[in-house]
Amino acid sequence: MSTQTNTSRLAVMNFLNEVAGDFPDAISLASGRPAEAFFDLERWLDSIPQYQREFASRRDLSYADAGRLLAQYGRTNGIVNELIAEQLALDEGVHGRSEHIVVSAGCQEALALCMLSLCQDKNDVVIARDPTYIGMTGVADLHGIEIVPLHSKDDSQLAAELEEVAEKLRHQGKRARALYLIPEFDNPTGTVLSLEAREALLSVCAGQRIAVLEDNPYGMFRYEGERLPTLYALDRAGCVIYLFTYSKTLCPAVRVGGALVPDTLFGSAEAARTLVANLGERKSFLTVNTSQLNQALIGGMLLAQQGTLRELIAPQLEHYRRNRDLLLAALEKEFADQRDAVHWNRPEGGFFLTMKLPFSFGQAEVLRCAREQHVIPMPLSFFSLSGTCQDSIRLAFSNVEPSLIGEGVARLGQFVRQCQEVCDAAV
Ligand SMILES: Cc1ncc(COP(=O)(O)O)c(C=O)c1O
Incomplete structure (x- = not known):
């Protein structure tokens, strides 16, 4: 797999699929897929x-x-x-x-x-x-x-x-x-x-x-x-x-x-x-x-459904809301002593939130995070039109097992602390 740091926009999805394939046991906070638990093919x-x-x-x-x-x-x-x-x-x-x-x-x-x-x-x-x-x-x-x-x-x-x-x-x-x-x-x-x-x-x-x-x-x-x-x-x-x-x-x-x-x-x-x-x-x-x-x-x-999908998606909605709450609670706990350096938003809906870190998080960091901590976040720079957002990541909470969210965030916290120690030592 290529480890270049400047990912072309078209290569990004391929890169993430490869990372997920190379580290199948890693907890993925990168994929914004809908939750499979609610797929009901027969119905x-x-x-x-x-x-x-x-x-x-x-x-x-x-x-x-x-x-x-x-x-x-x-x-x-x-x-x-x-x-x-x-x-x-x-x-x-x-x-x-x-x-x-x-x-x-x-x-x-x-x-x-x-x-x-x-x-x-x-x-x-x-x-x-x-x-x-x-x-x-x-x-x-x-x-x-x-x-x-x-x-x-x-x-x-x-x-x-x-x-x-x-x-x-x-x-x-x-x-x-x-x-x-x-x-x-x-x-x-x-x-x-x-x-x-x-x-x-x-x-x-x-x-x-x-x-x-x-x-x-x-x-x-x-x-x-x-x-x-x-x-x-x-x-x-x-x-x-x-x-x-x-x-x-x-x-x-x-x-x-x-x-x-x-x-x-x-x-x-x-x-x-x-x-x-x-x-x-x-x-x-x-x-x-x-x-x-x-x-x-x-x-x-x-x-x-008489024309409306509101009732059909109610259980999914509840699942996503719960996952969001679990993610927010885990972040609060994990980064309690770094609130001045690490920031994230509280989405009122949807599948994602973003986090700002005190260092760059790009392709090399995803690989290291997956290899060393077995968790995969998504660099926000992958979505950038002008090379910005180098210090931010997207966390998707839609298709991750609720029971793995706390563990995923704890591993991410571990990685962030490691990176920060390296940054602090370099100053
Ligand atoms: C903002 C946005 N637009 C479009 C799509 C693509 O949706 P579809 O599966 O309908 O092609 C996605 C899928 O994740 C999305 O996030």
Whole structure:
């Protein structure tokens, strides 16, 4: 395995998989996967016939013919769009048109389709907070799309920074085409974008005609505090494209997610319809259509749950909340005497928190931490757009055994103390 310290963004996921593979007994606080304990394949597969019956009755087909049609190639933009529109409205307060939904192979495909549709010229640029989700930077890197970072840690500065960045880009002959945001329990930071920042950013985007890609895989997993309206719900100008997924509420293997385009794009219904058509056109040559069997599973579950997934995810939510609390309690205990040097945030939901350490924690440190202490955290610098966050790590608490959280943090504490002793000795 390579031990270089400058990991290219595209190599990061590979590196982490290798570390996890090389140290199978290590406790992983790196993987942000949903908890497998709640995967209920038999029940989900059993829901497919319910959708098949609905599909048959809507199209005036026999049950058997409906099954044959579901097993065929299908409509590029999806077949469960109405059920998805209903669920987004009920669960997330996102009211959109089902015809403006493009169902995709997870949210990842929707993200790629949107970025490619919005950034067609070499001078078209995407703006994102630094650090940000690797899946977005990966799409941009693969397709040669430039990403310009917003550095403000303080929400209240973001809109002014965005305005400044857009202006600077204009002077360079470039165009800020999209702003990528994860407003709810951000991956990697675990933070929530304030209501004021949401409104201020929307106002800049409306004025500058910058589309917002609102990625919201964790919004359903709020453990405490008041839910904020999505950017999509706050948008009056028609600039927000809402990205959704069933990877966390159901499971990643179903590979169903998508994009919801606003009724009008910057005031134009025609432009919104054109974007939907453009996304579909690209999709038809990328994945043809999203598996209809997988869509039937989602459709069946949505029918069985009367349109809302809130009740279904309640046990998961409780598990994640408990894991978060266990992690916070373990951190309090382990780092009690280092509170002035080690800092972390308390996420109100989602799968992650971040920790700031008094030294650099990069690829070499992950390897040492895995080898010597058998625990794997994720360097935050892996998510950075500009080489920042060298002294921070992301801790994921979603898919770690509750009984291992205390031990994992104790081992991390041990590693941090070792590193600090080395730093202190060097001073
Ligand atoms: C912020 C964010 N967006 C998108 C995705 C990808 O989701 P999907 O499985 O729907 O492709 C993830 C997965 O972890 C994520 O954290």
